[in-house]
Amino acid sequence: MTTIFKNLVDVLHMVVFRVVRVDLSTQKITEEVYKEDLVRRFLGGRGLASYLALKEIPRGIDPYSPSNKLYIFAGPLSGLATLATSRITVVTKSPLTGSLTHTNAGGNFAYMLRKAGYEGIIVEGKAEEPVYILIKEGEVSIRPAKHIWGKWTGAATKALLEDAGFEGDERKAGVATIGPAGENLSRIAGIRFSDYERFAGRGGAGAVMGSKRLKGIVVWGTRDLYSLVVDRRRWIEESGKLAQRLANAGTSKALHTYGTNLLMNIINAVGGLPTRNFETGYFEEAEKISGEHIKQNYVAEVHGCAQCPIACTQMVEVKSGPYKFIGKAKYEYESTWSLGANLGNGNPEAVLKLIKLANELGFDTISLGNTLATAIELAKKGKLNIPLEWGDPAPLIDLVYKMAYRDGIGDDLAEGDYRLAMKYGEPEAFVGSRGQGFPAYDPRALKGFALSYVTANRGGDHLEAYSPTWEVLGVPEKVDPLCESPECIKKQVKLVVYAQHLMALSDSVTFCKFDTLDKDGLFERDLAHLFNVGFGWDVTPEELLTIGERIFNVERLFHVKEGRWVKDELPPRLRKEIPTGPAKGHSAVKMFEEGIKEYYAARGWVDGKPTYETLRRLGLEEFQHLL
Amino acid sequence: MTTIFKNLVDVLHMVVFRVVRVDLSTQKITEEVYKEDLVRRFLGGRGLASYLALKEIPRGIDPYSPSNKLYIFAGPLSGLATLATSRITVVTKSPLTGSLTHTNAGGNFAYMLRKAGYEGIIVEGKAEEPVYILIKEGEVSIRPAKHIWGKWTGAATKALLEDAGFEGDERKAGVATIGPAGENLSRIAGIRFSDYERFAGRGGAGAVMGSKRLKGIVVWGTRDLYSLVVDRRRWIEESGKLAQRLANAGTSKALHTYGTNLLMNIINAVGGLPTRNFETGYFEEAEKISGEHIKQNYVAEVHGCAQCPIACTQMVEVKSGPYKFIGKAKYEYESTWSLGANLGNGNPEAVLKLIKLANELGFDTISLGNTLATAIELAKKGKLNIPLEWGDPAPLIDLVYKMAYRDGIGDDLAEGDYRLAMKYGEPEAFVGSRGQGFPAYDPRALKGFALSYVTANRGGDHLEAYSPTWEVLGVPEKVDPLCESPECIKKQVKLVVYAQHLMALSDSVTFCKFDTLDKDGLFERDLAHLFNVGFGWDVTPEELLTIGERIFNVERLFHVKEGRWVKDELPPRLRKEIPTGPAKGHSAVKMFEEGIKEYYAARGWVDGKPTYETLRRLGLEEFQHLL
Known part of the structure; x- marks a missing residue:
C-alpha cells in the first residue's frame, strides 16, 4: 500500500484494520487491510484475530509447528482516547490447551x-536463527x-530497545518479548509487554x-491517531466526558490506590479464596498478602497504561x-493468590x-502457581x-528456575499443571478446564x-x-454468590452470557x-456512542x-x-464441598449441572456446540461445514 | 593398539601412559601410548598434561577456539592403592587467566x-551439536x-549415566559434566566429577x-589394576602399611569428622580469614559457618573418594x-569461606x-565468591x-542464576572477578594473581x-x-606465620619451593x-617407595x-x-595493613618483596622466567627456543 493510499484511508475516515503479516520462514513481509465491513462484524483484537485464526490455522497442527500463527492485535479504539483502551491481544493455537487461546x-x-x-501483526513460519521484528513508522x-x-x-526488553535505537527505555517504544520460559517451550510461558512488566500470560x-x-x-511511530475519527473536536469532547466518569468511579479510585x-481480603471474606490447590476457600493468612498490607509495606511506585485514567x-x-x-x-491479585494462598x-x-x-523468566503467574x-x-x-x-516457599524458588530451563523435575513442571497431574496419575490435582488451571476465585463460593x-x-x-461484578460489586444488579434457587441459576446464566459478550467486545x-x-x-451503550x-x-x-x-x-x-474440549466440564475437586470458611458446605455441582443446560439453551448450543441455526443467526454460515 | 599388545604391556609391567585422543571436529578417535621414559620424566596427571599442553597448544589461541585442548589425566598411582590416590586432573588453556591452568x-x-x-583423555576440536564421550571397557x-x-x-550426571546404561547411578561409573555456567561460557565454570558433587573448579x-x-x-571398565604392578602381593602389603598410617593420622581423623x-575457626583465630573481599582477616560471625556448627546442624552424610582411607x-x-x-x-571450607566470610x-x-x-549450575565456588x-x-x-x-545473601541467589545464563548484569559477572573489576575501573576490587582470585587465606596473616x-x-x-602445613600444622617444622625476619623469609622461600615441587608431584x-x-x-620418601x-x-x-x-x-x-603473567605480582589490596583481628597491622609487602628475590634465586629464574641453565639442569632444553 502506498503512502498516498494510506493517507487517503485516514482522510476518508474509513475504519479499516491494517495488518502486517510476517513469515519468519520465508522472511516475506506483506501488508493486508481488512475493510470496514469485516471490522463491523468482528471489530479487531480478540474478535478479528479469532475469526482469522479459525479460517487460517490448519486443523490438527502442533502448536509449535511453523504453521501455527500468532495474531497480535490492537482494536479500533486502542489508544484513541484517554479511556482504558490500550490493551493488546494475542491469539494463537495454545500449546497448553491444544486449541484456541x-x-x-x-x-x-x-x-x-x-x-x-x-x-495488528500476524506472525507465521519459523526463523532459522533468533530474530525480532521492528516496526518503526510503518517500516517493518x-x-x-x-x-x-x-x-x-x-x-x-532493554536490549531490544537498545538495538532498535531507543536507548533501552521502554517508555519510548512498545516492546513484546519472551524469557527463558518461552524460549524453552514451557507450555505456561507468557509474553511480556512494555511498559512495567505487563504480561499476556495465559x-x-x-x-x-x-x-x-x-x-x-519493537513498535514505534508518530501517526496522529485523532486523524482516524470523523470529528476530532467532538471526539475529544465526548470521549473526554466518559473518561471523566471512569476516572471518578469508585472502583477506579480503589484500583488506583x-x-x-484489594480483592484478597474481599474474596477471602466470602470464603471464595482458593487455598492449597482448591482444598478450601478460606486462607487464614490472607491479610498478610492483602493489597492493604502490601501497599503499606512494599509498593514503591504506581503507574498506568498509555492514556489510562485509572492507573x-x-x-x-x-x-x-x-x-x-x-x-x-509489577504485581496483581491473581499472581498474589496463585503464588500465595493457593500454595498455602x-x-x-x-x-x-x-x-x-x-x-x-517469562511465566504466566497464574498457571505457574497452579503448577506449583x-x-x-x-x-x-x-x-x-x-x-x-x-506454606514453604523456599524450595519453590529453585523449582521455578528449574522449570524455566527444564532441568530435572522442572522439565515435567514446565509442561503445566494439567500434564503434570496426568503424568503422575492424579487427575484431581489439576483444577481447571480445557487443560488450563483456574484462577483466584473458588466457584463453590x-x-x-x-x-x-x-x-x-x-x-x-x-x-x-467476571461474575464478582454482580456477585460482589452489584453491577448491573446484586446476586447472592451462594444462591442456588432455580431463579438465581437462571439469573446467573443470563448474566454470564451477557458478560461473555461484553468481554468479547471489550477485548476486540x-x-x-x-x-x-x-x-x-463503560458498557455497550457507551461503546456504541463512541463508535457512532x-x-x-x-x-x-x-x-x-x-x-x-x-x-x-x-x-x-x-x-x-479441532474436536477438542467442545464439552464443558466441571473438574472433580469442585464437586466436593468446601470444608472450611464462610462458604463451608457449598459445592459447585448444582450451579454447574443445572446452569449448563440453561446456558446451552440460551446460546442455541447442543452439548457445547453451536447449531446451524445459531451460526445463521450470527452470520457465521461460512463455517457450517465444521458442524 | 590390539588387545594382545594391551595385555602384553600389562604382563610386562611396563609403566606406560595410555591416552585416547578425541577430535570432536573430525570425530577421529586415536590411541596413544606414552612410554616409560616420558612417564619417568613427568609421571602423569598435571605433569604429563602440562608437558603435552606446552608442546601442543598453539601460542596465542583463544581458549574457546577448537584448537584449545583439554587434558583429563589420571596418574600412575591413581586408583592403584587404598591411599588417597583417586584424583583426576584437568589441564587446558584457561579462559579465565588466558594461560595454562x-x-x-x-x-x-x-x-x-x-x-x-x-x-588419560585428550579432547580437541569442537562438535557441531552437543555430544558426550563414552569409554566402556576400552571402547571409545x-x-x-x-x-x-x-x-x-x-x-x-543422571541423564548421562542413564544414556550410557548405568541406570543413572553415579556410583556405578565415572562421569564428568558441565552445567549451564560451562555451556554459557562463564570464565569461572568448573567441571563436576562423580561421585558426590566434586569439582575441578578453578x-x-x-x-x-x-x-x-x-x-x-562417562567412563567404566573392569581392568584389573593390580596387573599393573610387578608383585601384587608385596604391593598390597606395602601400600597397605602406608594406608594404615594415613588412616590413623590426626589430620585424617579430623578431616573425616x-x-x-574445620579450618574456619582455626584460620579466623590467626586473623587470616579474608572477610568482605579481603578488607580484613577476621570475621566476627565465623563460628556460625564453622565446620563444627555445620556438622552439628546440617551434615547428613559422609563419603569418600574411591579407595580413600580418609573419607x-x-x-x-x-x-x-x-x-x-x-x-x-557437598561443601568445603573454601566454598564456605568464599560464599560466607568473604561476602560478610x-x-x-x-x-x-x-x-x-x-x-x-556448575561454577567454581571460590571464583564465584570472589566475583560476588x-x-x-x-x-x-x-x-x-x-x-x-x-552480609545480605538474598539478592545473590538471583545473581548466581543470572550469571549462569548471562542475563543482564550477570553477563558481566560471568566473566569473573578480574574482568569485572577492570571493566568498572576498580582494579583493587580484584584480589588475586594472574587473573584468578585468591582463596580462603589472607597472606598478610x-x-x-x-x-x-x-x-x-x-x-x-x-x-x-599449602603454607598452613608448616605455619599451622608444623609439618615438616613450625614457622610463625607472622614472622618477617630475614631468616624466616629464607625459611618460607625454602618451604614454598619444596611444597611446590611436592604438590606438582602429588598432582601428577x-x-x-x-x-x-x-x-x-605420605611424602616424597613414601612415593619413592611406592614406585620402587x-x-x-x-x-x-x-x-x-x-x-x-x-x-x-x-x-x-x-x-x-604466551608472553602473559610471567612476572609475579602482589595485588594492591595486600599492600595495605590488616585493619582488625589477631593479625592487625600486618601486610604482605615485606614477605613478598624480599621473598620473591630469594625465591627467584632459589629457582634459577630471572624476573619470573627460568634461565637456560635451569632448563638444562631439568632436562628441558627442548624448550630453550621459548626463552
Whole structure:
C-alpha cells in the first residue's frame, strides 16, 4: 500500500484494520487491510484475530509447528482516547490447551503499534536463527536477535530497545518479548509487554513465540491517531466526558490506590479464596498478602497504561530479608493468590519474590502457581519425590528456575499443571478446564464462576465473564454468590452470557475490563456512542453485544474444528464441598449441572456446540461445514 | 593398539601412559601410548598434561577456539592403592587467566577411567551439536547429547549415566559434566566429577568443555589394576602399611569428622580469614559457618573418594527456612569461606544454599565468591547500580542464576572477578594473581601465601604450596606465620619451593593433598617407595622432587611462551595493613618483596622466567627456543 493510499484511508475516515503479516520462514513481509465491513462484524483484537485464526490455522497442527500463527492485535479504539483502551491481544493455537487461546496485556504496546501505522501483526513460519521484528513508522523489518536470545524479560526488553535505537527505555517504544520460559517451550510461558512488566500470560503464547525463534517485537511511530475519527473536536469532547466518569468511579479510585489486590481480603471474606490447590476457600493468612498490607509495606511506585485514567499498576519492592530482589516488580491479585494462598504461602515477601521471578523468566503467574500447587499436592501424596510442603516457599524458588530451563523435575513442571497431574496419575490435582488451571476465585463460593470458568473458551478463565461484578460489586444488579434457587441459576446464566459478550467486545475494541466493573463504568451503550461519534457509525448497543456473541461462537467453533474440549466440564475437586470458611458446605455441582443446560439453551448450543441455526443467526454460515 | 599388545604391556609391567585422543571436529578417535621414559620424566596427571599442553597448544589461541585442548589425566598411582590416590586432573588453556591452568577433583572418575583402560583423555576440536564421550571397557565413542545439553549438573550426571546404561547411578561409573555456567561460557565454570558433587573448579575448564560442545564424559571398565604392578602381593602389603598410617593420622581423623571446614575457626583465630573481599582477616560471625556448627546442624552424610582411607566428603542439607534446598550438597571450607566470610555472610543456610547452586549450575565456588565479593564492593562504591550489601545473601541467589545464563548484569559477572573489576575501573576490587582470585587465606596473616599465592602458576592458588602445613600444622617444622625476619623469609622461600615441587608431584601421581598434611602422612620418601615396590623402579625421593620442579618450570614456560603473567605480582589490596583481628597491622609487602628475590634465586629464574641453565639442569632444553 502506498503512502498516498494510506493517507487517503485516514482522510476518508474509513475504519479499516491494517495488518502486517510476517513469515519468519520465508522472511516475506506483506501488508493486508481488512475493510470496514469485516471490522463491523468482528471489530479487531480478540474478535478479528479469532475469526482469522479459525479460517487460517490448519486443523490438527502442533502448536509449535511453523504453521501455527500468532495474531497480535490492537482494536479500533486502542489508544484513541484517554479511556482504558490500550490493551493488546494475542491469539494463537495454545500449546497448553491444544486449541484456541486469546490473552491480552496493557501498557504502551497497542498505542505504539497504532502510532507505528498498524492495528495488528500476524506472525507465521519459523526463523532459522533468533530474530525480532521492528516496526518503526510503518517500516517493518526482521532483525537478528541471537545476541538477545537467552536474556530474561527485563534485560531482553532493554536490549531490544537498545538495538532498535531507543536507548533501552521502554517508555519510548512498545516492546513484546519472551524469557527463558518461552524460549524453552514451557507450555505456561507468557509474553511480556512494555511498559512495567505487563504480561499476556495465559495459554502459553510465549512458547509459540519461542517455537518461532521470535525473541521480541519493537513498535514505534508518530501517526496522529485523532486523524482516524470523523470529528476530532467532538471526539475529544465526548470521549473526554466518559473518561471523566471512569476516572471518578469508585472502583477506579480503589484500583488506583491498592491495585487489583484489594480483592484478597474481599474474596477471602466470602470464603471464595482458593487455598492449597482448591482444598478450601478460606486462607487464614490472607491479610498478610492483602493489597492493604502490601501497599503499606512494599509498593514503591504506581503507574498506568498509555492514556489510562485509572492507573492501577502497583510496582513493589522487597528491600531486605531472604526474599529481597533487585529492582521492582509489577504485581496483581491473581499472581498474589496463585503464588500465595493457593500454595498455602502467607509470606508476602516470598510471594512477591516468586512474582518477580515469574516476570523475569517469562511465566504466566497464574498457571505457574497452579503448577506449583499441583506439584506440592503430588509431593505430599508421595507421587513426586521432592520435599515440598504447603506454606514453604523456599524450595519453590529453585523449582521455578528449574522449570524455566527444564532441568530435572522442572522439565515435567514446565509442561503445566494439567500434564503434570496426568503424568503422575492424579487427575484431581489439576483444577481447571480445557487443560488450563483456574484462577483466584473458588466457584463453590462465587457460583457464577461454576458457569463462567468452565464455559470460557480459552479454558480456566475468569476474564471471559467476571461474575464478582454482580456477585460482589452489584453491577448491573446484586446476586447472592451462594444462591442456588432455580431463579438465581437462571439469573446467573443470563448474566454470564451477557458478560461473555461484553468481554468479547471489550477485548476486540480494545477496552480494559476495569472499564466495566462499576455502575459508572463503560458498557455497550457507551461503546456504541463512541463508535457512532468517532466513526460516524449508527450501531446500537444490542448490535454490539451480537458482535460479542459472534466472537464467542467463533472461538467455540475452533474447538469444534479441532474436536477438542467442545464439552464443558466441571473438574472433580469442585464437586466436593468446601470444608472450611464462610462458604463451608457449598459445592459447585448444582450451579454447574443445572446452569449448563440453561446456558446451552440460551446460546442455541447442543452439548457445547453451536447449531446451524445459531451460526445463521450470527452470520457465521461460512463455517457450517465444521458442524 | 590390539588387545594382545594391551595385555602384553600389562604382563610386562611396563609403566606406560595410555591416552585416547578425541577430535570432536573430525570425530577421529586415536590411541596413544606414552612410554616409560616420558612417564619417568613427568609421571602423569598435571605433569604429563602440562608437558603435552606446552608442546601442543598453539601460542596465542583463544581458549574457546577448537584448537584449545583439554587434558583429563589420571596418574600412575591413581586408583592403584587404598591411599588417597583417586584424583583426576584437568589441564587446558584457561579462559579465565588466558594461560595454562590445571585443576583436579576426587571421586571415582580417575579410578573408573583407569579401569576402563586409559590413564588419560585428550579432547580437541569442537562438535557441531552437543555430544558426550563414552569409554566402556576400552571402547571409545562420541555420542549425541543434545537431549542432555541445558541440564544442570545433577540432572546431567543422571541423564548421562542413564544414556550410557548405568541406570543413572553415579556410583556405578565415572562421569564428568558441565552445567549451564560451562555451556554459557562463564570464565569461572568448573567441571563436576562423580561421585558426590566434586569439582575441578578453578580456571574455567568447564567453559572450555562448553566451547567444544562437550556436555560430559562417562567412563567404566573392569581392568584389573593390580596387573599393573610387578608383585601384587608385596604391593598390597606395602601400600597397605602406608594406608594404615594415613588412616590413623590426626589430620585424617579430623578431616573425616568435620571435613575441610574445620579450618574456619582455626584460620579466623590467626586473623587470616579474608572477610568482605579481603578488607580484613577476621570475621566476627565465623563460628556460625564453622565446620563444627555445620556438622552439628546440617551434615547428613559422609563419603569418600574411591579407595580413600580418609573419607572427608561432607554432604549437607538445609531442610527448612528460606534457604532450604532440595537434595544434599557437598561443601568445603573454601566454598564456605568464599560464599560466607568473604561476602560478610554469616548465615550458614544461605552459604550452603549458594554452594548448592554453584554445584548445580556448575561454577567454581571460590571464583564465584570472589566475583560476588567484587560485585558487592563495586555496588557499594556506586560503580554497579544494584543494591548489594555485605552480609545480605538474598539478592545473590538471583545473581548466581543470572550469571549462569548471562542475563543482564550477570553477563558481566560471568566473566569473573578480574574482568569485572577492570571493566568498572576498580582494579583493587580484584584480589588475586594472574587473573584468578585468591582463596580462603589472607597472606598478610599467613605470610607463606604472600609467596605461594603469587608464584602459583595457575594464578590465585593455595594448592600449589599449602603454607598452613608448616605455619599451622608444623609439618615438616613450625614457622610463625607472622614472622618477617630475614631468616624466616629464607625459611618460607625454602618451604614454598619444596611444597611446590611436592604438590606438582602429588598432582601428577595422582595423590590427594590430604596425604601430605600430617607428619604421619605420605611424602616424597613414601612415593619413592611406592614406585620402587610397584613398578620395580629405583627412584630416589630427591629425583621425585626434581620431577616436581621440572613440572613447575614447564608450567612457567607456558606463560613465557604466551608472553602473559610471567612476572609475579602482589595485588594492591595486600599492600595495605590488616585493619582488625589477631593479625592487625600486618601486610604482605615485606614477605613478598624480599621473598620473591630469594625465591627467584632459589629457582634459577630471572624476573619470573627460568634461565637456560635451569632448563638444562631439568632436562628441558627442548624448550630453550621459548626463552
